[in-house]
Amino acid sequence: xxxxxxxxxxxxxxxxxxxxxxxxxxxxxxxxxxxxxxxxxxxxxxxxxxxxxxxxxxxxxxxxxxxxxxxxxxxxxxxxxxxxxxxxxxxxxxxxxxxxxxxxxxxxxxxxxx
Amino acid sequence: xxxxxxxxxxxxxxxxxxxxxxxxxxxxxxxxxxxxxxxxxxxxxxxxxxxxxxxxxxxxxxxxxxxxxxxxxxxxxxxxxxxxxxxxxxxxxxxxxxxxxxxxxxxxxxxxx
Numbered sequence: 001x002x003x004x005x006x007x008x009x010x011x012x013x014x015x016x017x018x019x020x021x022x023x024x025x026x027x028x029x030x031x032x033x034x035x036x037x038x039x040x041x042x043x044x045x046x047x048x049x050x051x052x053x054x055x056x057x058x059x060x061x062x063x064x065x066x067x068x069x070x071x072x073x074x075x076x077x078x079x080x081x082x083x084x085x086x087x088x089x090x091x092x093x094x095x096x097x098x099x100x101x102x103x104x105x106x107x108x109x110x111x112x113x114x
Numbered sequence: 115x116x117x118x119x120x121x122x123x124x125x126x127x128x129x130x131x132x133x134x135x136x137x138x139x140x141x142x143x144x145x146x147x148x149x150x151x152x153x154x155x156x157x158x159x160x161x162x163x164x165x166x167x168x169x170x171x172x173x174x175x176x177x178x179x180x181x182x183x184x185x186x187x188x189x190x191x192x193x194x195x196x197x198x199x200x201x202x203x204x205x206x207x208x209x210x211x212x213x214x215x216x217x218x219x220x221x222x223x224x225x226x227x
Contacts, residue, residue, distance in 0.1 A: 004156075035217070040123065042202055043157070043217035058214065090156050100145045100164055100206070103215065105156025 002026050006091050006106035013081040013113045021076040021109050023091030029104070031094045032074040033058070034066065036087040037108075043090065049074055081113045117141050118205055118218035126224045127193055135188045135201055135221045143205035146179055146186045147215070151200040193225045 007022045025032065033048035035058075045058030049068040063085060065077040074093075078085060089109045094101040121136045137146070145164040149157035161170050163179035163186065170177045174197075176189040186203055203218040 033215075040219060042118070042120075042219045043204075045214060045216075048214065059216075092156070100147075100162050102159045102162075103147075103149075103157075103204075105158070107154070107156055 004091055004093055004104050004106035006089075006109050008109060009107065010110045011112070013078075013111065015081060015083060015113060017081050019078050019081065021078075021089055021091075021111075023074045023076065023106060024072050025074075025091075025093040025104070026072065027093060027095075027104065028071060029093035029095050030071065031096065031101075032068070033092050033103075034064070034074070034076045035090045035092065036060065036085075037090060038087050046076065046089075078111075083113045085111065086113045087111060117216050118203055120201075120203060120218040120221050122221060123219065124222050124224075126226065129194055129225055129227050130192050131225075133190050133193060133223070135190075135223075137186045137188075137203035137205075137218050139184050139205060141205070141207065142183050143207060144183070145206045146183070147204045147206075148177055148186070148188055149202045149204060151202060153199075157200075157202055190223075193223075195225045195227050198223060198225050 004025045030051045034046040035043040037043050044060050046064050047066040049055045055066050091106045092103045094103045118139045147162045148160045151157040161177045166181045166183045168179045174191045178187050201221045204215040
């Protein structure tokens with residue numbers, strides 16, 4: 001049981017490049033989400049999904065795209081990377097959407113945009 | 115807009131001291147969670163509180179949810195170096211059907227041996 005996995009662990013991009021951050025979970029969780037973590041800002045929600053084929057925007061969605069074709073996978077796409085997107089990105093999953101369930105987080109992807 | 119403010123932002127104490135971390139908001143939350151994050155890892159859930167005034171204890175950690183469900187506190191008794199980490203509160207909005215957790219700004223705790 002691997003839990004939530006994220007790849008890559010580290011990434012350096014140039015301004016304007018695009019890339020996809022991968023996230024997968026093997027717990028059959030319906031709810032998955034992407035957060036970014038910046039110093040002094042806690043975690044901010046980018047996009048989330050309540051099941052395959054269903055996604056919605058969080059607090060800071062601009063510059064990011066998501067899709068959910070399977071229960072297991074929830075990739076995050078950066079369309080045209082900007083220095084403001086330098087951050088640590090975390091993927092999380094939980095069983096339900098009621099707000100009381102445990103969010104299981106991946107180990108994070110550390111992204112630097114030059 | 116940051117809806118959950120945590121204080122203090124940084125805390126450095128000696129082993130054996132007590133401390134309290136606060137999580138405050140102007141919004142009402144249907145539930146509130148506390149997570150701890152260690153360097154290079156994702157946050158890990160410590161506790162969930164759902165009822166106004168609720169108090170939960172986890173060994174030396176005591177969590178309280180405010181009566182109005184707008185604030186919470188985390189009290190650590192006799193802190194140990196193993197308590198070092200970033201503590202994050204996270205609130206779910208009242209009546210929300212989806213799990214849109216709003217995270218606090220975080221409190222970085224360092225316990226010196």
